[in-house]
Amino acid sequence: MITLDQVLENALQLSYEQQEMLxxxxxNRHHENRRAEIAADAQQTLADFHTGKFxxxxxQDVIATLRQSLNEPEI
Numbered sequence: 001m002i003t004l005d006q007v008l009e010n011a012l013q014l015s016y017e018q019q020e021m022l023x024x025x026x027x028n029r030h031h032e033n034r035r036a037e038i039a040a041d042a043q044q045t046l047a048d049f050h051t052g053k054f055x056x057x058x059x060q061d062v063i064a065t066l067r068q069s070l071n072e073p074e075i
Contacts, residue, residue: 011022048054057065 011019014022
């Protein structure tokens with residue numbers, strides 16, 4: 001298994017332009033992975049909603065619940 005230190009050492013051996021490219025590639029892949037994670041979570045939430053795990057609520061009720069949770073102390 002390659003370590004983070006080894007990856008960094010190898011990256012520092014690249015030219016400046018290649019380092020910039022590497023940074024952009026890593027950022028893009030990170031963003032793509034995060035988008036996929038969010039999409040999967042949204043699909044699961046919709047599936048849960050359609051199976052009845054969640055009840056219908058008005059926007060006002062949701063906002064009131066969120067505001068109330070902000071006022072509750074964290075445990």
